[in-house]
Amino acid sequence: MPSPSPTCAHARLRVTPHPSQTRFPGVSPHDRAAAAAPTVLRRAVLDCEAAGLAADRFAATFPGPLGLEGDDLVVDPEYPPQSFREWRGERQRNKVGAEGRRTIYVVGPPVVEDGAQKGFMRGWTECDVKGADAKAIVGSKTNGWEKDVVEYLEAFYHGLPVKLLNASGLHFTPWDTTPSQPTKSKSRSSAKARKPKEPSYIGLRTAEELIGIRYRAIPSAHYSHQLNLDDLLDAAISILPDDAYALLMLVDHDLYEDDDDEFVCGRAYGGSRVAVVSRARYNPLLDAEQGVPREHAWPASHCEKYMAECCGKAAKKMSSKGVFAIEDSPLRLAVTAHTTLYASAMTSEQLAGLWFSRICRTASHELGHCFGIDHCVYYACCMQGSASIVEDARQPPYLCPVDLQKVIRATGAGFEERYRALRGFCAKWEGVYMFAAWGKWIEGRLKQIEDAGQGEHYRPGPYSKVDELQTP
Template sequence: MQTWSICSTPTATAEREMQAAEPPKIQDLMEYLSAFFHGMPVKLFKPPFQWQKWNKYDGAILTPPSTQHRIGLRTPGDRLFGIRCRASPDGLSPMQVNLDDVLDGLAENIPANAHSIMMLLDLDMYEGDGDIFTAGRAYGGSRIAAVSLFRDQPLCAPPGDGHAWPASHCAEYIDKLCLEASDEPPTKKKAKLQLSFRCARTGTSGPLDRAIEAAAQTTAAAEEEASSSGISRPARLDTAASTTAQWLGRTAVTMAHELCHCLGLDHCTYFACAMQGCGSVAEAQRQPPYVCPVCLEKICWAIGEGVVDGWEEDRGVREGFVRERYGKLRGVCERWDGRMFVGYKAWLDDVLEGIVERGDGVVD
């Protein structure tokens, strides 16, 4: 099954980067999630789940009978679940596993002292027969979730990382998307309006502006390094370290998104937010790692009301909790060089400075 976790159609550039990039380490992911869900412990589930041949019966209880191509998932309770598998329709993964079957195996193993449980797979996943792939899914009411890191690996990433956040807020890129979606040909008047919009943003200052500037400086530094080394890398400018960080970052954001569903949050329809729904890898990479003020309030109340003394009575306690959460996330971002983490740290710096100036824990 080791070959199932490797993208089948890499480009030459991506293949070179994949050889150097490292998959996300579980401890690094847990550190991010511990900061994101500040106040709620994040622990590694020790009893092992094991893959094995479906027809290898050695005393485990078979669940359910098999009439399709399956791989066996043996749970800590010694039950063997038949997980449907297939080749991916787009040819990127040699074999995908069905996430509903995986979640069935997970549902019976929620620890008594845990709110939720998540399984992280290096295999590609699908849900329905008509799906190409599914990066993650949570059944919030059942407190179970599964996430695949397969589609975030460098081999599968879209060209130029799909203008990943914070570059997704680049005015030139947004103009291009709007023109492509418009039925009308561009006119001088439209071009003038777009130019004036970009000029209007010049000199503005806020968390997003600082995130874009920090990420742009990181990209410029990578271009300069590549140029001075005589290396032509038009498609990607990442070093091995930043490629690893990008992979880690996108996987961590997806895991946080799915675990938020387990806390009762739905997809966000208000602002740019990590809780927005998405339908492709490129769209997922364009979304921010932070949650909007509405979803932030939901997360903090879901956690704080149950674990923080004085949560309901004292506004100062709630504001302090938000500041501590941002500080923990900033500490995680400081460790990594990828554009997402660099941009996120700059965003957090600006937010924390604003909180100090206003003397509260609210994000404007």
Template structure:
């Protein structure tokens, strides 16, 4: 595993891009570029004039820079310009009074004639009965999270029954007696939603982690056919492993943003996969998932694996303090890092236990973040490079797990623009909307404080709301038009 994973106390907060990225000549957008990106005006000047001279800057202790670790998407490729508010305005599908519901499709049940694909949802690497029978993320929990994340939109379950059925109508599709699996894997299964059936390609799983995979484009087509008239977007959540084309090994999620349909698979987030050798190359470190991914010791550890010389700086660690204070490099005078949103999030992290309840929560937290990301594409949000942000693109599951669940100020400005005022009493300013949305998310996280990501997110939200309520305009999450 990458970095000093065990017993790390996460004492120093990394709010800047990694040393690796700096040495590779990478840099995040400047404050001016970030503020220009969050405004609806053509001028590059920030539109928050109340702070007097100069630009009001966003605190990195609330919204740190993307980490840009080796092999992260932004470290590999920064050629694509990030999407500004203005370019989003040109691309978006407006939410309207007649189209303001997010639909989620039930996880498909499995018809007896294709019962062999039931086994495809259990990783071949799950050796203990606890892992084999671990409850996957529940649709109701995913819906509740989305309802807070995309406040104030309603999230409804599509009423139709959904199941995987046989695509073949010939005798060969009938299960042979005593066998769960046909002699050879059929090339197709059917996705039945209501009365319609869509043909879904299947194939063996290239890395053997699951018994088989389903084609995500075919599944998205199936969901697209049942998009209700009042739907803003539709989400299909599946437990099966997915692939997009012949080239890829697997794919966790995809959105057809313009068509407002997206799909997420929970399969690769299964905790039984966390210790696979091939994932370790990708750097999964269970002690350093967000918010602990912003632990400087971890970031330095990962960077040092990608260069011949060791890190130049070593931090002393104090012992036996249950709640260490969090510090950071170049802290402004008088700032207590522990009391900032990111400092508080880092302090909220507890060591992971392997109880079934915690593993289920861990699995769900990963899916919740990816679902909010893919639905973000349905709101026409592009991949983000402005800050660490849930809308960052990723190249691996390990990178997914290092990313925050929150929207950065630029992406939040877009969502606020889309959603404020869509129902009465959602605030008549972006800031008022943001506070209501944060409170809805805080309420959700309250029920999941035994899970690291939600505990960290709750602490972050609490500090954020305190700052906004105290009128901390110097670090306002959004530019006020």
């Protein structure tokens, strides 16, 4: 497969929202420090001070949201923030370990039931795109990723057990098994019988029941049919094991939620501790038509040139304004790794890995909602809301300081041990853009922790150096 021929050197990396965009000005460093603090601070401090880093080094580790045209925070700049203390005090939040619930389960895509009528759901998961990438991805490992997703989530939610739930009992089957009788055509031009109208439901058979799943035909799209996300979430609730803290269902089919939706990639019912993620729209075959920026996917989404292009002509006049990443920072290390890989020819394995990495990022995001974590407004973060598949590709896989506090509190793991677990996973997938870049980002972050002398037992302690007022 030919090389992508990189056209951008990503010379400058912006770590603050673009100045041409004024609808979402960002959250102040003082407010971000207060949001991550486990207690009320006696005095105002900067987030970099709380983390024990110089301002420029902290900004190049945890940049602010991009805030590009059409991004979620630009569309809805008043979205309410959720601080660590607000999350911790939420009474409706599901506590890890309550009633013995500690395990995260992952269940793979349901399959069509043996013996189903000929042609049932045939071709529904096939992406109608041709080209060099299509030929390459057919011969690559694109199935059986469930175990790899489990391994990723074991690192991301380090400290909690993550298990693969046996999906052999999940089968798609016709909802109405009564054969339809053909009707005679009233048209004079045809004596052939018309095909019976397709039902609006298919069945999803579990070990206990048969659940109706709505679907719709979309012959003009890249997938011929879509399944209803809400119905699949209800099905996930019905198979939730007694010891499950949360359950993630992976599906191959394209999804919709409301009649007005074009598609949706995933959703969580956080209070019910279930999430569903579809891999359909993350297929790299759709990148060109969906406008997904491979060259400027995270971390290169912080490229000043790219951000200016996204913000329009007026933005180019403001290219010198703002804060930019310093050399040897975690963000710069990540971009260097990304650029190096992008410059080489993409193999079929890398193409499949690109697909897999996108599923992993969304899986960790949706499960975050099961932990009671809301969308992030403070930093560029895995828990940011996303208004499009394009914005999705521009967001990072890591957790910001505010949401990292929440996950550490929930799982009981240490900061450093979690980072090391994730670095180990990334090393196994170092031929994939996102994992290669994230591995280098983690290395840079671990060096910061080491240089700060916070050592092996680094926990939410960066705030121990700041005067605090204990909450009641």
